Amino acid sequence: MLRVLLAGIALFALSGCALIPPAPEYVAPPAPREFRAMWVATVANIDWPSKPGLPVAVLREEMQRILTTARQLKLNAVILQVRPAADAIYPSQFEPWSEYLSGRQGVAPGDGCDPLAEWVKAAHASGIELHAWFNPYRARHASAKSPLAAQHVANTHPQIVKTYGDMLWMDPGEEQAAARTLAVIADVVRRYDVDGVHIDDYFYPYPIKETGDRAGDELPFPDQPSWTRYRQHAGLFAWRDRADWRRNNVDRLVRDIYSTVHAIKPWVKVGVSPFGIGRPDRRPAGIAGFSQYDKLYADVEHWLRAGWLDYLAPQLYWPIDREAQAFAVLLTYWSSENWRGRHLWPGLFTSRIDDSEKSWQPEEIRQQIALQRSSGGASGHVHFSAAALVQNRKGIADVLAKTTYVGAALVPSTPWVRPAGSGWLLAPRVELTCPSVAPASDGSDLCRVVVNAPDSDAAVASNLAALWLRYGNVWQLQATAVGRDGASIPISRDGEKLNLVVARLVDRYGLEGAETVQSVPAAGLPGRDTQ
Structure with missing residues (x-):
């Protein structure tokens, strides 16, 4: 019993020392770990x-x-x-x-x-x-x-x-x-x-x-x-x-x-x-x-x-x-x-x-x-x-x-090594293009998402983006590399089921930053993004 109590005290102390700011509110679920x-x-x-x-x-x-x-x-x-x-x-x-x-x-x-x-x-x-x-x-x-x-x-x-x-x-x-x-x-x-x-x-x-x-x-x-x-x-x-x-x-x-x-x-x-x-x-x-x-x-x-x-x-x-x-x-x-x-x-x-x-x-x-x-x-x-x-x-x-x-x-994530007072990564820039719907067999049912860090500092801080795709009411996670030149990712539209794309950068300590939310338009129409 004493060991359990000491473990709880230690974990509480560690969480206090990390000084991690409150997590951003997310539209998409947190990524599984x-x-x-x-x-x-x-x-x-x-x-x-x-x-x-x-x-x-x-x-x-x-x-x-x-x-x-x-x-x-x-x-x-x-x-x-x-x-x-x-x-x-x-x-x-x-x-x-x-x-x-x-x-x-x-x-x-x-x-x-x-x-x-x-x-x-x-x-x-x-x-x-x-x-x-x-x-x-x-x-x-x-x-x-x-x-x-x-x-x-x-x-x-x-x-x-x-x-x-x-x-x-x-x-x-x-x-x-x-x-x-x-x-x-x-x-x-x-x-x-x-x-x-x-x-x-x-x-x-x-x-x-x-x-x-x-x-x-x-x-x-x-x-x-x-x-x-x-x-x-x-x-x-x-x-x-x-x-x-x-x-x-x-x-x-x-x-x-x-x-x-x-x-x-x-x-x-x-x-x-x-x-x-x-x-x-x-x-x-x-x-x-x-x-x-x-x-x-x-x-x-x-x-x-x-x-x-x-x-x-x-x-x-x-x-x-x-x-x-x-x-x-x-x-x-x-x-x-x-x-x-x-x-x-x-x-x-x-x-x-x-x-x-x-x-x-x-x-x-x-x-x-x-x-x-x-x-x-x-x-x-x-x-x-x-x-x-x-x-x-x-x-x-x-x-x-x-x-x-x-x-x-x-x-x-590894928050105990993150310097105290570190801020969250800013929301990435996201561009989404979807062509007119066509049979998936010819490959044109794919949309393309381009993810870029908002500035050079963020590009250095993050090698990874968590990309959430919502098909109907089902979320699907895709982890993708993001460097200084950003990332261009083809994703299946699955007919008209894809309706939302959410992107977050992941910092070097494994913590997700603020997210960008992009709605998927009807076939051939431009989308919009919110941060």
């Missing part, structure tokens, strides 16, 4: 590109195929892995080009291509958010084949890189490791118009087993030098327990990522996608499994309480009927830990739909989304990963399109 995203993994060529060394033209074709799938499913965000292992899929002053692009680390993909810039531009043109996904500590993946480039951290700062199993890791206990990750993230946020910064579940590495005489024991992570140096210099208030020290190393990085990103661009969301099971001392009855708190040194519950993230995407990668990792129970758990009311968008293991005997069926994912929607505590979800949806494995994309993503939705 749900985060619908897919992860696009570049490591090991899981999703994009499909293999290393492809021509730039093919890289672009594959990118467009992924975004086309997202548009068709009415997804509104893509989480793109831009730093798989101390490397980059964009030109970086800090790290070498990723080998998953060209096939050789340090070699650019060619044609002057900047993949991240192209992903951002193409996603925004489709009305889709682009979140940049960073691995904070991994320095070389087991799938890597090419030699390390001269610019790679293992060559420039070998003292902070450790070998653990068949991978390389930057030691979280080394201050230079955290500083490097922060510099890389800050560089991307400054140079690219990303909508979010995202880190996954790899903090300290997942433990691996010893071989030989000690087979079965966990291989210790080789951070003795940084631990010893810390103990020598930390003084009276030093952490006595090594596990607590490791958790503190990760805590400080998560905290600093949050403050660094928002100091540069306050509208850029910061998200974390941890392993899906919480601390052993907090778990609901019947939940069992791996402890990221004890093994990865990730105190996710603390990050939520401290407010060091805007969204949490716990990886709930188990079927609904798995009792020890029950989807609904874990989702409720994370909701109960979310005292500050940050976004909760669970990760779904959609790629578990495959050709194996243990493959899931599409119905599993459909039901998990239904549980998320009925939970009351989560407002979206993320598919791992793009490949399953693009390939339409076992018809999963068809199932979701027909049953789950029938209408469009906007990304939930």
Whole structure:
């Protein structure tokens, strides 16, 4: 009971601190809100590109195929892995080009291509958010084949890189490791118009087993030098327990990522996608499994309480009927830990739909989304990963399109990062042209709506417009990109059923501005707009 009371007090305080002005009155309904995203993994060529060394033209074709799938499913965000292992899929002053692009680390993909810039531009043109996904500590993946480039951290700062199993890791206990990750993230946020910064579940590495005489024991992570140096210099208030020290190393990085990103661009969301099971001392009855708190040194519950993230995407990668990792129970758990009311968008293991005997069926994912929607505590979800949806494995994309993503939705707003006193976006300029009614088969049953921001400031503040269309008495939402040059959108007149068009700009924090209302005239007559 006390936890519920404290949660209510915290949410009330947050709503008071946001200083959001009263919302405008709307003719059309407020837009439905749900985060619908897919992860696009570049490591090991899981999703994009499909293999290393492809021509730039093919890289672009594959990118467009992924975004086309997202548009068709009415997804509104893509989480793109831009730093798989101390490397980059964009030109970086800090790290070498990723080998998953060209096939050789340090070699650019060619044609002057900047993949991240192209992903951002193409996603925004489709009305889709682009979140940049960073691995904070991994320095070389087991799938890597090419030699390390001269610019790679293992060559420039070998003292902070450790070998653990068949991978390389930057030691979280080394201050230079955290500083490097922060510099890389800050560089991307400054140079690219990303909508979010995202880190996954790899903090300290997942433990691996010893071989030989000690087979079965966990291989210790080789951070003795940084631990010893810390103990020598930390003084009276030093952490006595090594596990607590490791958790503190990760805590400080998560905290600093949050403050660094928002100091540069306050509208850029910061998200974390941890392993899906919480601390052993907090778990609901019947939940069992791996402890990221004890093994990865990730105190996710603390990050939520401290407010060091805007969204949490716990990886709930188990079927609904798995009792020890029950989807609904874990989702409720994370909701109960979310005292500050940050976004909760669970990760779904959609790629578990495959050709194996243990493959899931599409119905599993459909039901998990239904549980998320009925939970009351989560407002979206993320598919791992793009490949399953693009390939339409076992018809999963068809199932979701027909049953789950029938209408469009906007990304939930993030008012707690919006500067106090920020005003609402002005109503957009709208022009509507409708030709004389003709059979729809020849394409002339289409009207065209042109949406422009009212001034240059608004154009910078908004990449998106919410376009409401009223057919008879039924409203239909269409989210569309709006840049400096505006947007021109063809819409079906559906005979004479279309009678009203309402447009609102959406600011960088996800809040809808004032609306413009345009009546649809009888065939061949000009319309009128009101604001």
